[in-house]
Amino acid sequence: ILGRRMRLAASFAGLNSELAAADAFGIPVEGVASSEILEEVVQAAMEICGDRYPRRFSSIEEHIRWGPTLPRADCLILGPPCQPWSVHREQTGSGFKTGSPLDHPLWHYTHEMVPMILRVTAPLGSIIEQVFSGFATKSEQPGGPTAALQLLEKLKQIFAGVAYVRLDLDNWGEISRRRTYLSTYVRTYLPTYLLTYLLTHLLTY
DSSP states (O other), X not given: XXXXXXXEEEESOTTOHHHHHHHHTTOOEEEEEEXXXXXXXXXXXXXXHOSOOSEEESSHHXXXXXXXXXXXXXXXXXXXXXXXXXXXXXXXXXXXOXXXXXXXXXXXXXIIIHHHHHHHHOOSEEEEXXXXXXXXXXXXSTTSOBHHXXXXXXXXXXXXXXXXXXXXXTTSGGGOSEEEEEEEESSTTHHHHXXXXXXXXXXXX
């Protein structure tokens, strides 16, 4: 579709499973940049997928700072922390509480850092993963929009289109839980291309 290698970037990159997904589907890719805060995870990712990103940053803040100097990616993969909305934190009373999500120290990564890196690096498209519980079901204030809808509105100010996908992964072993995905794009084919050929297989890793 692109007529060349697909340029990938990742933040909150974890094990860079987007590379494994692309390889599994035979999609030729070229790494642009990746950012991940945990050094041991970065080392594991490089052992699994090889050192295929010419620029690696130790945080999303560093990624944003250098963003204007990077080549434009076709797709930026983002997996910001789920802790403010996680089921475990809800059960223990240490996570999202209606009316006070801003009290959680990791809340701003999804709602502030994600839109910021998308503005700065201007990828043609992106895939953003979050948990479903809490993020897509609870609001800051009683009766207000959910956290997912708040982010959706912010993304609509940046991109021509935003696809909102929910996947129920009840039989997927260790990741048997519902997930929310937001896919942004500036070309009409990107949501189908990315979500069908990249996202679904990425989940198996």
